[in-house]
Amino acid sequence: MDFFDYIVIGLQAALSLSTLWYCFVGVLLGTLVGVLPGIGALATIALLLPVTFHLSPTDAVVMLAGVYYGSTYGGSTASILLNLPGTPSSAVACLDGYPMAQSGRAGVALFMTTIASFVGGSIGIIVLMLFAPAIAEVALKFGAAEYFAMMLLGLVAASTISTGAPLKGIAMVVLGVLAGIIGTDVNSGMARFSFGFSELTDGVGLVAIAMGLFGIAEVIYSVNRIKRGHIDRKSITLRSMLPTRDEMRRSWFPMGRGSVIGCFFGALPGTGGTIATFMSYALEKRIAKDPSRFGKGAIEGLMGPEASNNACDGTAFIPTLTLGIPGTVSMALMLGALMIHGITPGPQFMTEKPEIFWGLIMSFWIGNLMLLVINIPMIGIWVRLLAVPYHMLYPTVMALVCIGVFSINNSSFDVFIVALFGFIGYILRLLECSPAPLLLGYVLGPLMEENVRRALLISRGDFMVFLERPISAVFITLTLLLLVWALWVTMRRPRAATVSI
Numbered sequence: 001m002d003f004f005d006y007i008v009i010g011l012q013a014a015l016s017l018s019t020l021w022y023c024f025v026g027v028l029l030g031t032l033v034g035v036l037p038g039i040g041a042l043a044t045i046a047l048l049l050p051v052t053f054h055l056s057p058t059d060a061v062v063m064l065a066g067v068y069y070g071s072t073y074g075g076s077t078a079s080i081l082l083n084l085p086g087t088p089s090s091a092v093a094c095l096d097g098y099p100m101a102q103s104g105r106a107g108v109a110l111f112m113t114t115i116a117s118f119v120g121g122s123i124g125i126i127v128l129m130l131f132a133p134a135i136a137e138v139a140l141k142f143g144a145a146e147y148f149a150m151m152l153l154g155l156v157a158a159s160t161i162s163t164g165a166p167l168k169g170i171a172m173v174v175l176g177v178l179a180g181i182i183g184t185d186v187n188s189g190m191a192r193f194s195f196g197f198s199e200l201t202d203g204v205g206l207v208a209i210a211m212g213l214f215g216i217a218e219v220i221y222s223v224n225r226i227k228r229g230h231i232d233r234k235s236i237t238l239r240s241m242l243p244t245r246d247e248m249r250r251s252w253f254p255m256g257r258g259s260v261i262g263c264f265f266g267a268l269p270g271t272g273g274t275i276a277t278f279m280s281y282a283l284e285k286r287i288a289k290d291p292s293r294f295g296k297g298a299i300e301g302l303m304g305p306e307a308s309n310n311a312c313d314g315t316a317f318i319p320t321l322t323l324g325i326p327g328t329v330s331m332a333l334m335l336g337a338l339m340i341h342g343i344t345p346g347p348q349f350m351t352e353k354p355e356i357f358w359g360l361i362m363s364f365w366i367g368n369l370m371l372l373v374i375n376i377p378m379i380g381i382w383v384r385l386l387a388v389p390y391h392m393l394y395p396t397v398m399a400l401v402c403i404g405v406f407s408i409n410n411s412s413f414d415v416f417i418v419a420l421f422g423f424i425g426y427i428l429r430l431l432e433c434s435p436a437p438l439l440l441g442y443v444l445g446p447l448m449e450e451n452v453r454r455a456l457l458i459s460r461g462d463f464m465v466f467l468e469r470p471i472s473a474v475f476i477t478l479t480l481l482l483l484v485w486a487l488w489v490t491m492r493r494p495r496a497a498t499v500s501i
């Protein structure tokens with residue numbers, strides 16, 4: 001089949017009534033959790049994982065993907081109106097969006113961010129459609145050694161390039177790998193790290209870890225930090241949303257540049273929307289004729305990062321679907337949802353399950369159109385939701401977590417696991433350790449173990465197989481360079497602190 005045949009298959013899957021319904025549910029929930037600070041897409045995806053057990057694979061992944069990119073649309077609303085980011089990647093929207101709201105231009109800011117999100121998301125989908133098949137063809141030449149080396153590079157990159165101390169990120173990855181190998185060893189049949197609990201012989205469930213780290217921990221951390229906001233409703237009427245001609249003229253090129261930056265960083269592991277938005281903002285400020293306008297309500301400082309953010313969401317699916325390697329923790333949850341349904345993303349995923357692969361991509365177009373329709377008329381509703389006190393929201397989230405995890409195996413032990421990882425996640429937040437690399441390590445750890453064993457069996461125990469094969473040697477070299485860089489940055493920080501004192 002050629003490219004257009006796959007598109008037709010994808011449209012047939014995406015336009016079915018059930019898929020359309022779950023796409024709408026996903027983008028609506030995503031917008032809602034993006035608007036409400038303190039919940040986030042990760043917690044929502046984790047909460048919805050038990051629901052996806054009863055859905056078809058296509059409907060499940062379409063709904064979770066809708067939550068993922070829908071939260072990016074809604075994340076800028078709280079940033080603009082309250083100077084409080086709904087998602088980490090929407091923090092840049094506070095810099096110029098909130099000053100626009102303070103000057104009575106909140107309607108324009110909200111309307112233009114929706115347009116920028118649609119443009120950036122559309123460009124990201126086009127890049128995904130064009131480059132995913134080519135990457136899948138190259139990946140067919142990979143063996144066990146290449147897969148192990150690539151996964152190792154992805155984990156190290158995700159833990160060192162992301163925000164925070166690099167060594168802390170590597171430590172989180174190691175903890176995640178240790179959590180992933182809990183259970184019965186496939187080769188020997190021996191139980192590993194079960195500590196006498198029969199429930200752990202099958203391993204720790206992905207849903208329990210995700211709900212604990214990103215659901216319970218986030219709720220506990222946000223209880224006393226998020227307050228009710230005061231909003232001027234007169235500045236968000238439909239009439240006030242219309243931008244001037246000058247604002248429209250100054251928005252097109254930032255949207256294009258931001259989309260290119262987002263597409264690039266979205267496909268790289270460990271970067272994601274947060275880095276892409278800051279890079280886009282820095283670029284727009286650098287090339288601006290009057291940089292002093294930035295931070296005071298410059299439309300370019302809002303449009304570029306918003307387009308970059310949404311373009312990043314589309315291309316983030318490229319390594320996950322074509323290589324089976326998630327670059328972000330959200331993509332790790334997507335990968336886990338597919339594995340729950342017995343589907344392993346990789347080079348042959350596009351040809352073996354075209355209705356899921358291309359159905360998901362075509363649903364992105366539908367979801368982006370839905371978000372465009374949902375966000376503009378419903379801005380007033382989202383604004384009223386921002387006035388709901390957070391202490392009325394978190395008990396509902398906690399109850400849904402307990403019900404959801406218990407419903408998977410009807411086991412109270414899973415509830416205790418969620419509580420344990422919730423406590424661990426909260427401690428990690430206090431220690432300024434990101435839990436995201438931990439979940440990446442948990443998902444990729446067993447896959448790395450499987451591929452390294454397979455490579456050593458083929459080479460009869462010769463570890464040089466990872467250096468003799470050119471592709472794996474390149475990945476191993478890049479991994480070592482990243483580790484050296486992480487060590488250098490960690491050793492340099494105390495010196496910089498001493499000099500500053």
